[in-house]
Amino acid sequence: MPSEFTVFLVADRLLANGERPSLRKVREAIPTGGSPREVCKHLRAWRKKRSYDPKLEPTDMTKGMKEKGQALAMELWKQAKREATQAFARERAAAEADAADENQDREHLLGMIETLQAENVALLARAEAAEAGSGRVQARLAKVEYQLDRFRAEEFRDRVMQEIAELLAERGPLTPTEILPELRAATLRGATLHKEPLTAGTLKKKMDVRVFHGRYFEPQDEGRYARKAS
Structure with missing residues (x-):
């Protein structure tokens, strides 16, 4: 046509x-x-x-x-x-100008996409690093908390030994079974908080450690312990 x-x-x-x-x-x-x-x-x-x-x-x-x-x-x-x-x-x-504008727009969009992808990678890397850092901090906190618990427990047991030493100074040599009911109620409750209930066997074990190191107690006949002379 x-x-x-x-x-x-x-x-x-x-x-x-x-x-x-x-x-x-x-x-x-x-x-x-x-x-x-x-x-x-x-x-x-x-x-x-x-x-x-x-x-x-x-x-x-x-x-x-x-x-x-x-x-x-x-x-x-x-x-x-x-x-x-x-x-x-x-x-x-006009067609060439439109094509040039479209190419410019496409290049701009591609640049934006590449920038966003790079930022996303960087954010992921930072997130992973932060997560790893958080894990390390948590591990360190757990270690410090464990050490504090051990220190508190050791300090509590030493106070119990001092209380027993004072009791022996007043009452004379006693066995761990005889010592246990004489301890203060606050001492028994404190042992529960430290997840180590006081029993006659526990008292004997802790007191033998002090004897070995020459502290607080001296062993006597029939399983009794006396206050170590200062």
């Missing part, structure tokens, strides 16, 4: 050659032919734009008039080609 531009070019060329741009001649000059209806529509538009009326076309023209007419038609045809070329150039420039 021929375009309006094609029909205009053919009609201008026919007119420039001194031929009447009729529907038949225009269709014959178009390589693809085209439907009479479409060609006629474009030809009517050409006649209107060129102010061409076949009824007013002189049948007997001098050579000079024909040459002037041909020159005018050729100039109109060249002008139409220039306008078409300029329009094509403008459309091409």
